[in-house]
Amino acid sequence: MRWIYLLAGLICVGVGIVGTILPGIPGVLFFIIAAICFARSNPVWEARIMNHPKIGPPVRAFRERGVIAPAGKFAAVTGMIVGSIASWFLIHHNTWRYAPAVICVVCATYVLSRPSR
Numbered sequence: 001m002r003w004i005y006l007l008a009g010l011i012c013v014g015v016g017i018v019g020t021i022l023p024g025i026p027g028v029l030f031f032i033i034a035a036i037c038f039a040r041s042n043p044v045w046e047a048r049i050m051n052h053p054k055i056g057p058p059v060r061a062f063r064e065r066g067v068i069a070p071a072g073k074f075a076a077v078t079g080m081i082v083g084s085i086a087s088w089f090l091i092h093h094n095t096w097r098y099a100p101a102v103i104c105v106v107c108a109t110y111v112l113s114r115p116s117r
Contacts, residue, residue, distance in 0.1 A: 002041045009037030009045065016055070024079055028072065031055045032062050068114040076111045080104035 012034035019027025031049055038046035050056050050063075061067040068076075087100035 005037040005041035009034040009041060012037060013049075020055075024082075026076060026079070028055060028058045028062075032059050035059050035063065062114075066114050067117060068111060070116050073111055073114075073116070077108050080108050 012030040015025065016027045016030035016034060019025035019030055035046050035049045038049065050060055052059075058069060058072065061069070081104070084101040084104045088097060091097045091100070
């Protein structure tokens, strides 16, 4: 089971790195998931994420106090709105057309309910 967490953590680090470069991909979210996976598989790598000068502070803030910074909330909700609007035009089956928006409303409610500091 430990190797599954290790593999998942490595994949999340890879996606997190891509997310720090490309707009629209939430990099910090994947580093948070990677830190959780590494806590169960490789504590040294978890410590490297938690102590990193750029990504460590938001990851620590979320893991310790559930904090999402206002800029992160804005970016997340904006991305969900853009994604929901795009999916409305790209999904032609009427039943599934609403699914992305419903999922994004649930996720946005969670993101906005988190403390900012």
